Amino acid sequence: MIGEIFTLVLINPMINFLIILNNVLFGSFGLAIIAFTIVIRLITFPLTLRQLHQTRAMQSIQPRVQELNKKYSDPKRRQEEMMKIYRESGVNPLGCLGPMLLQFPILIALYYSIRQTLPESPEALENLSTHLYSWGFIQNAVPLKDTFLGMDLRDTNLLMVVLVGLTTWAQTKTTVSVSTDERAKAQQQMMTYMMPLMFAFFALSFPSGVSLYWVVNSLVGIAFNISTYGFPLLKIEPIFKPKTPAAAARRQEAEGNAARAGSPPQGSRGSTAAHTETARELRTANGPGRSKRQNRRRRP
Amino acid sequence: MLEGVKIPRKTAAGLLLPAILVLTAACGGIKNPEGWAAPRLDGDTTYYFQKHDHLTAITIASQGPAAFLWNFPDKNKPGQKDVSLKAGYGDPVIDGDTLYFLDYQGKLFAVDRRDGTLAQTPFTAIKGSVTGGPALAGDKLAFGTTDGHLYVLDKIGFTPAPGWPPDGRTFSDGIWSPPVYQKGTDGKEYLYVATMGGRLYKLSLADGSEVWSQPFKVSGAIADLALLTPDLLFVPSLNKNVYLVNTSDGTARNPDGFGAGDWVWTTPAFKDNVAYYGDFSGNVYALDITTLQLKSTWQRPYDAKSKVKAAPAIVDNVLVVATREPQVHFIDLNTGAAAKNSFKLANAGTVRAAVVPHDGKPLVLTTSGKLFEADPTTGIATEVVVGGPKQ
Numbered sequence: 001m002i003g004e005i006f007t008l009v010l011i012n013p014m015i016n017f018l019i020i021l022n023n024v025l026f027g028s029f030g031l032a033i034i035a036f037t038i039v040i041r042l043i044t045f046p047l048t049l050r051q052l053h054q055t056r057a058m059q060s061i062q063p064r065v066q067e068l069n070k071k072y073s074d075p076k077r078r079q080e081e082m083m084k085i086y087r088e089s090g091v092n093p094l095g096c097l098g099p100m101l102l103q104f105p106i107l108i109a110l111y112y113s114i115r116q117t118l119p120e121s122p123e124a125l126e127n128l129s130t131h132l133y134s135w136g137f138i139q140n141a142v143p144l145k146d147t148f149l150g151m152d153l154r155d156t157n158l159l160m161v162v163l164v165g166l167t168t169w170a171q172t173k174t175t176v177s178v179s180t181d182e183r184a185k186a187q188q189q190m191m192t193y194m195m196p197l198m199f200a201f202f203a204l205s206f207p208s209g210v211s212l213y214w215v216v217n218s219l220v221g222i223a224f225n226i227s228t229y230g231f232p233l234l235k236i237e238p239i240f241k242p243k244t245p246a247a248a249a250r251r252q253e254a255e256g257n258a259a260r261a262g263s264p265p266q267g268s269r270g271s272t273a274a275h276t277e278t279a280r281e282l283r284t285a286n287g288p289g290r291s292k293r294q295n296r297r298r299r300p
Numbered sequence: 301m302l303e304g305v306k307i308p309r310k311t312a313a314g315l316l317l318p319a320i321l322v323l324t325a326a327c328g329g330i331k332n333p334e335g336w337a338a339p340r341l342d343g344d345t346t347y348y349f350q351k352h353d354h355l356t357a358i359t360i361a362s363q364g365p366a367a368f369l370w371n372f373p374d375k376n377k378p379g380q381k382d383v384s385l386k387a388g389y390g391d392p393v394i395d396g397d398t399l400y401f402l403d404y405q406g407k408l409f410a411v412d413r414r415d416g417t418l419a420q421t422p423f424t425a426i427k428g429s430v431t432g433g434p435a436l437a438g439d440k441l442a443f444g445t446t447d448g449h450l451y452v453l454d455k456i457g458f459t460p461a462p463g464w465p466p467d468g469r470t471f472s473d474g475i476w477s478p479p480v481y482q483k484g485t486d487g488k489e490y491l492y493v494a495t496m497g498g499r500l501y502k503l504s505l506a507d508g509s510e511v512w513s514q515p516f517k518v519s520g521a522i523a524d525l526a527l528l529t530p531d532l533l534f535v536p537s538l539n540k541n542v543y544l545v546n547t548s549d550g551t552a553r554n555p556d557g558f559g560a561g562d563w564v565w566t567t568p569a570f571k572d573n574v575a576y577y578g579d580f581s582g583n584v585y586a587l588d589i590t591t592l593q594l595k596s597t598w599q600r601p602y603d604a605k606s607k608v609k610a611a612p613a614i615v616d617n618v619l620v621v622a623t624r625e626p627q628v629h630f631i632d633l634n635t636g637a638a639a640k641n642s643f644k645l646a647n648a649g650t651v652r653a654a655v656v657p658h659d660g661k662p663l664v665l666t667t668s669g670k671l672f673e674a675d676p677t678t679g680i681a682t683e684v685v686v687g688g689p690k691q
Binding site: 121129143 | 332336386389404417476498521538539540562578652
């Protein structure tokens with residue numbers, strides 16, 4: 001049932017769109033894959049952008065998260081405090097996951113559509129008929145030409161395998177690292193090399209049409225990462241600045257007022273160093289992580 | 301990334317389950333080449349691809365199990381240790397004691413029918429994959445590749461036939477259907493070659509030159525081809541039409557085509573000026589080549605309710621059609637109605653190979669390598685059980 005819905009809603013439109021692109025782009029299926037990948041990435045760009053911003057927001061609160069980890073040994077209490085930080089910072093911890101999960105079926109459908117549209121076997125071409133809309137423009141186009149820049153898009157191509165590895169590595173390198181924990185950082189560092197190797201290994205069994213999709217997908221991903229996070233090495237500033245959450249705006253305003261009045265901001269919480277210092281002072285004076293008022297409420 | 305965030309197990313499972321289902325759905329349906337070569341018969345001896353990686357010879361008995369003869373390749377036979385076979389789409393060809401056939405990877409084999417030994421060194425210098433052929437053209441073998449090369453080789457030695465390039469004659473589109481050979485009334489030999497670009501050519505076998513002033517052209521791919529009569533070709537197309545093309549000049553008797561519900565990718569069974577064939581929408585047609593219409597006694601096409609890829613077979617007045625379901629239908633040739641209830645082939649994969657006439661009980665080969673005898677008198681298909689020392 002899920003498979004049928006998936007086919008009807010995602011795979012069939014994608015396959016037909018791929019064929020239309022192929023016809024428009026001079027009968028080149030390679031160009032169709034490139035255009036298709038870019039179009040799909042642009043359509044899902046709002047989701048990607050949200051995910052990138054959430055990742056950056058997560059990164060910005062990591063110092064406070066680290067502090068909590070050191071401070072509280074009770075996991076339940078630590079969890080409560082952490083959720084509080086998330087709430088106050090306007091960060092949804094599942095915010096990174098949600099868009100990723102939404103993109104997941106799209107990526108699978110893309111992969112499947114490309115494999116279906118490239119007839120790897122006569123059976124695959126025969127099966128393609130069940131996915132096609134009955135427009136002559138589409139029906140008359142099959143089977144599509146499966147060569148692009150001298151390579152057979154149905155076969156594995158070593159150059160594409162290398163490109164898959166390189167672009168995956170570059171995409172991982174341009175992704176912001178969230179954790180400040182040394183161990184987690186080391187793991188992420190390892191993933192920077194493991195991921196490209198893993199995908200290059202997969203690409204050894206992919207038709208090069210799928211690898212082409214993966215390379216273009218990674219290149220677009222790199223462009224998105226750079227436009228969102230910037231690229232300090234080349235002094236590139238981010239184009240898409242994060243939206244300041246309301247709480248953060250209020251906090252910044254309060255901090256500004258406090259600085260002018262020469263006193264710590266009242267009721268302000270945030271991820272800035274000034275706020276961290278203030279919070280630390282409160283914890284020192286009134287017990288771990290609690291204000292005087294919170295203590296009063298708890299112990300009347 | 302989500303350090304410190306705990307996702308409840310049920311939520312995690314709830315998120316993972318659809319992902320796995322979607323992944324399973326996406327990965328399903330993509331299979332390695334399986335092949336759809338039809339069995340080739342010589343009396344009761346049958347040669348067929350029991351599995352995608354080997355050809356089997358058996359003798360079907362009227363009573364009891366069929367006798368196993370040999371498998372090809374057989375690692376224990378001389379010269380076959382390193383022979384590999386990957387799915388056959390073109391029907392094997394019998395020529396004397398030799399059986400010629402091609403596999404998808406583009407290897408041409410000549411096997412001694414008596415014992416399954418190699419009769420010649422296989423020909424492997426083929427560019428592209430092969431989904432049709434070979435066609436036996438006198439003392440030559442002709443076949444096309446999905447890369448658009450048409451090879452014509454001498455059947456002995458597999459050397460390029462005189463007048464034909466070693467790498468084959470090149471076409472701009474792939475050749476998926478087997479070429480059709482014809483010895484004309486003028487004594488000359490011809491090949492008809494259809495391409496997936498929707499072109500049909502008549503070539504002189506002597507030198508590969510084009511005979512028609514221009515090829516016959518249609519909007520969709522031509523994936524199969526058959527000669528109905530010496531002067532008429534059956535040209536099915538993926539543009540959902542069937543064309544009847546004159547062999548003399550390459551013009552169509554029905555330029556607009558005879559419409560179908562979906563792709564037509566099969567050859568017909570032909571009797572009394574009527575071509576019987578199915579399409580991918582599950583309709584079975586009876587095209588009268590004299591009127592260019594559906595046979596007058598058929599009120600409408602027969603609805604087989606499942607894709608028809610396999611060519612049907614005729615036994616007396618019954619048309620035997622096997623669908624992808626797989627289901628065997630017995631259709632009255634005169635009325636186009638069911639002569640018997642359809643028969644489901646249980647646990648047998650699907651049917652793509654042509655149904656082959658055999659002693660009143662046509663043979664149906666399924667993708668799981670099972671061979672059935674379809675009896676139109678009883679409406680029952682019985683599996684051919686193979687006995688013998690080795691299967």
